[in-house]
Amino acid sequence: MKGAHLSERxxxxxxxxFCEDLTATQIAGVTGVSRVTINAYLKMIRTRLAHFCDQEFPRHHLPENHLSLSGSPDGLPKTSYxxxxxxxxxxxxxxxxxMSRENLISWQKQHIDQSSGSMTAIHAVADFSNWRLYRRDMLTAGPHSNTNGDDISGFWGLTRNRLMKxxxxxxxxxxxxxKECEFRYNNRNENMHDKLLHLISRHPLHELQ
Structure with missing residues (x-):
């Protein structure tokens, strides 16, 4: 990063x-680098992860009212939902x-349509202003419905625990x-350090400055 004068090591x-999931304060304490500089690096890493995750999202499942990193005027979408x-x-x-509480209640009553580009393509909605998860389980989806439900529960548990710390x-x-939580959850069985190094080698962080 410009002005940081840090070695590659x-x-x-x-x-x-970062891959070990330490906070900026903890990383600053271990490395001896200022927390301001650490936060700047972590923001670039998370931005790179967010771009990757946005590209991985199945396009035909995107709801009409979605926000993306590339579509935000100032680069960072702002929402609690x-x-x-x-x-x-x-x-x-x-x-x-x-979004509003009324919209969420209405959405929960809708039928799931996997081919739709509306909110019906979403299986759960999280309100991070109140730390609540609204779900619409596929009760008649067959033998894999419980597995799918566990995916949502696992992701919500990881996200909630990470952010509350x-x-x-x-x-x-x-x-x-x-988006960092999404990356960590979907790559939980892989070596995150190696995967992130590969991702950064293809798209260096200095491109974000």
């Missing part, structure tokens, strides 16, 4: 500690606009944190 150490879509053991998240996440960066 130190940058790799920061990346390793996120929709979760499950598919083949993966869970995808997307920011949602124009920060003692509150700024709404301006919530999107990046949700």
């Amino acid at each position: 130190k940058c790799r150490e920061i990346l390793h500690l 996120f929709g979760f879509t499950r598919m083949n053991g993966y869970v995808y998240s997307t920011g949602l606009t124009d 920060f003692r509150g996440v700024n709404k301006n960066t919530l999107y990046l944190h949700i």
